[in-house]
Amino acid sequence: MGIxxxxxxWFKAPSGTERAWIGLALLWCIVLTLAxxxxxxxxxQNSTGEAYAVEPAKFAARVQSFVASNKVDEKNxxxxxxxxxxxxxxxxxxMWTFYPILKFRKGQTYRLHISSTDIQHGFSLLPINMNxxxxxxxxxxxxxxxxxxxxxxxxxxxxxxxxHHQMTGKIIVTE
Amino acid sequence: MTTMDPTVEGAVAETPxxxxxxxxxxxxxxxxxxxxxxxxxxxxxxKFIQLNAVAAVVCLLIGGIAALLxxxxxxxxxxxxxxxxxxxxxxxxxxxxxxxxxxxxxxxxLYFAGTVLLKSRLASATAAWISFIMMVVGGGMVAAMVxxxxxxxxxxxxxxxxxxxxxxxGVILFAVGTLIGVINFFxxxxxxxxxxxxxxxxxxxxFGAITAGIIAVATLLHGAAIYIPTWLxxxxxxxxxxxxVYRLVFWGLGHxxxxxxxxxxxxxxxxxxxxxxxxxxxxxxxxxxxFLFYILFINLASAHHLLVDPGVSAGWKIWNTSYAMYLAxxxxxIHGYTVPASVEVALRKQGHDKGLxxxxxxxPWGNPGFSGFFLSLLIFGFIGGITGVTLGxxxxxxxxxxTLRIPGHFHxxxxxxxxxxxxxxxxxxxxxxxxxxxxxRAICKLQPYxxxxxxxxxxxxxxxxxxxxxxxxxxxxxxxxATHAAxxxxxxxxxxxxxGIGGIVAFTGLLxxxxxxxxxxxxxxxxxxxxxxx
Ligand code: HEM
Ligand SMILES: [Cu+2]
Ligand SMILES: [Cu+2]
Numbered sequence: 030m031g032i033x034x035x036x037x038x039w040f041k042a043p044s045g046t047e048r049a050w051i052g053l054a055l056l057w058c059i060v061l062t063l064a065x066x067x068x069x070x071x072x073x074q075n076s077t078g079e080a081y082a083v084e085p086a087k088f089a090a091r092v093q094s095f096v097a098s099n100k101v102d103e104k105n106x107x108x109x110x111x112x113x114x115x116x117x118x119x120x121x122x123x124m125w126t127f128y129p130i131l132k133f134r135k136g137q138t139y140r141l142h143i144s145s146t147d148i149q150h151g152f153s154l155l156p157i158n159m160n161x162x163x164x165x166x167x168x169x170x171x172x173x174x175x176x177x178x179x180x181x182x183x184x185x186x187x188x189x190x191x192x193h194h195q196m197t198g199k200i201i202v203t204e
Numbered sequence: 205m206t207t208m209d210p211t212v213e214g215a216v217a218e219t220p221x222x223x224x225x226x227x228x229x230x231x232x233x234x235x236x237x238x239x240x241x242x243x244x245x246x247x248x249x250x251k252f253i254q255l256n257a258v259a260a261v262v263c264l265l266i267g268g269i270a271a272l273l274x275x276x277x278x279x280x281x282x283x284x285x286x287x288x289x290x291x292x293x294x295x296x297x298x299x300x301x302x303x304x305x306x307x308x309x310x311x312x313x314l315y316f317a318g319t320v321l322l323k324s325r326l327a328s329a330t331a332a333w334i335s336f337i338m339m340v341v342g343g344g345m346v347a348a349m350v351x352x353x354x355x356x357x358x359x360x361x362x363x364x365x366x367x368x369x370x371x372x373x374g375v376i377l378f379a380v381g382t383l384i385g386v387i388n389f390f391x392x393x394x395x396x397x398x399x400x401x402x403x404x405x406x407x408x409x410x411f412g413a414i415t416a417g418i419i420a421v422a423t424l425l426h427g428a429a430i431y432i433p434t435w436l437x438x439x440x441x442x443x444x445x446x447x448x449v450y451r452l453v454f455w456g457l458g459h460x461x462x463x464x465x466x467x468x469x470x471x472x473x474x475x476x477x478x479x480x481x482x483x484x485x486x487x488x489x490x491x492x493x494x495f496l497f498y499i500l501f502i503n504l505a506s507a508h509h510l511l512v513d514p515g516v517s518a519g520w521k522i523w524n525t526s527y528a529m530y531l532a533x534x535x536x537x538i539h540g541y542t543v544p545a546s547v548e549v550a551l552r553k554q555g556h557d558k559g560l561x562x563x564x565x566x567x568p569w570g571n572p573g574f575s576g577f578f579l580s581l582l583i584f585g586f587i588g589g590i591t592g593v594t595l596g597x598x599x600x601x602x603x604x605x606x607t608l609r610i611p612g613h614f615h616x617x618x619x620x621x622x623x624x625x626x627x628x629x630x631x632x633x634x635x636x637x638x639x640x641x642x643x644x645r646a647i648c649k650l651q652p653y654x655x656x657x658x659x660x661x662x663x664x665x666x667x668x669x670x671x672x673x674x675x676x677x678x679x680x681x682x683x684x685x686a687t688h689a690a691x692x693x694x695x696x697x698x699x700x701x702x703x704g705i706g707g708i709v710a711f712t713g714l715l716x717x718x719x720x721x722x723x724x725x726x727x728x729x730x731x732x733x734x735x736x737x738x
Contacts, residue, residue: 030407030478030482030483030484030485031407031408031409031471031474031475031477031478031483031485031491031546032321032407032408032409032474032475032478032479033407033478034402034403034404034405034406034407035404035405035407035408035485035488036404037404039405039488039489040488040489041487041488041489042489043487043489043490044487047486047487047490047541047542047545050537050538050541051490051534051538051541054534054537054538054541055534057537058530058531058533058534058537059530061526061530061533061593062526062530063526065522065525065526065597065598066522066526068597068598068599069518069521069522069598069599072599074599074602075518075598075599075602076511076512076518076521076598076599076601076602077517077518078512078513078514078515078516078517078518078520078521079514080514080515105687107687126687130688147364148362148364148365148447149362149364149365149447151605151606151675153606153607153673153675155673155690155691155692156672156673156692156693158603158607158671158672158673159602159603160512160602160603160604160605160606160607161512161514161602161605162451162510162512162513162514162605163514164447164448164451164513164514164515165364165447166446166447166448167447167448167514167515168514169514169515170514182683182688182689182690182691183688183690184675184683184690185675186605186606186607186675186676186677186678187362187606187677188291188357188358188362188365188677189365190356190365191287191288191291191356193291193677193678193679194287194678194679194680194683194686195680195683195684195685195686195687196686197683197686197687197688197689197690198687198688199688
């Protein structure tokens, strides 16, 4: 029993069905272990964690110059900004909005830079449901290729204070 | 071993009766012989097991009230609390449950395993007092800061989100108190060994408790590495906290501490298997090596909290999600086999040998110590294990990070698993350590089923809502007043209603636990000889 001292010769090799179970479980663990790198290299959707140190004020300045040179429209006073295909796009998270509205073209690849100018936020793209962490001081670079057209809301999914549930943003994808 | 729970028919002693029994090292007049099990109980240890267990149950009740309020807020048709209080209650719930309830109870488990099972006295009553007082004061400070709105930061308090400095100090006091308790446990093992109160190797349950203790020390050191600088930062001594470093070190504390819970839970499983059905360990070596795997490999699993973070490389993620994490999984798969097997072997030996599952039908399902233990095993193994391994993959984590799938997962591990196992063992702790008979026995017998059902509903509801992207720690699924409109698939209303209704069921199950325990401890009939068998 588990509550009494074991007999002196308690160390025995596993046998019978117990041994078979351990073998099966180990085999399954090895399969999953190999699957991890396999999925990374064969899978189409990975989080590589590419990031660069950036001061919040500097990041905000990059966002401003991106908006100034790429603005194509305005919605409710918020600029809609289209990045050049293959180029960089910037998204600033701050209490409690994602700025600006981004416009992409389907099938084109972009380097999307996300950072925060205050505290931690969460980038959650609906309804596709892709989620990434956004930290101040870190320029998080996602290489993305939109595969669908439409308007996609971004919501914040890291608690960031009392306005957290009102923190949203938008990505527009056109043909 | 000459002692056995006589409530179990057909239980057999493993050691020949003529083997010379080692003698305990209790101080004169400070021990008693348990009338039910024949174990020698150190009275000092008994007092501290009682104190820590009572503190644990109080915290469980507080956390449970917060849980109900939160669950009813997530149910859109009810949407009970205003935003501010929702966030405050999520913070209180996480802290009161995951930290206070679980750790107070674990200290009680360690004191029990180190003394009663080894026939030893507790190493130091002074240390046990200091530990307990620090934990109560620290826990009280944390709760006070949260309830007065000075720490609306969630239990993770991700910097640079900042709480009042007393919040961090409270956590530090609680953690140091815990560390002192764990060291007292190791000191007890040491004096037991020195005084030869047991022969040969320690029993498996003690081995599991030692595993939990070792992981606890490693974990608490990570805790110091993160909370002390954060406290100094809140005091203005340190100018900046790097958010990524904070997350890395915080989860160095946060994830391994879940392995303390797993190791403590598995120990409780072996304990309950032994005392409810006389369960026999198939192979001591296998079970012990599986415990060792927890110590060796679990730290790497901390990585799964950072799978979508900036600054950690792809190679780091692949490495940390692969082999070593699966060796920790292997450990759980081994216990998931050996624990029910110990029950099966014992029940078959007692003559319940019909067919493949005849033994399972003959199990004592009316004994809450058994049903709670077995339901904990099932929920942890099937729901907890499967969701955990799934969420820990790099790619799936992208669609699950910070959604309700995450709490959906851990309510089947630390709640349906650990909490339910701790509840189950309480049905023996109260009669054997407090020496009080349970009142309301019919309620006790139903309790594990009600709690398990409620938590399974909460867990399923959160997991499915989360798979539609519904965020955890989020007050408004309609995003009223947000700059850009947003929303979810309409079906999430159904899943969130399941969270709300399951929350009511689980809370009922929680009250069905707390009320009889309180009734027993304060008003229960005193037990002089044997406890009434379940
Ligand atoms: C009556 C039983 C319980 C119910 C109904 C319940 C329900 C919930 C709900 C609805 C959430 C909130 C999810 C959100 O909005 O983000 C939650 C979060 C949580 N629960 Fe429970 N829970 C229960 C018991 C427990 C227990 C026993 C533990 C720990 C041992 C626990 C640990 C947690 C933790 C750590 C969180 C996360 C808090 C955070 O996100 O900061 N729960 N629970
Ligand atoms: Cu935010
Ligand atoms: Cu937020």
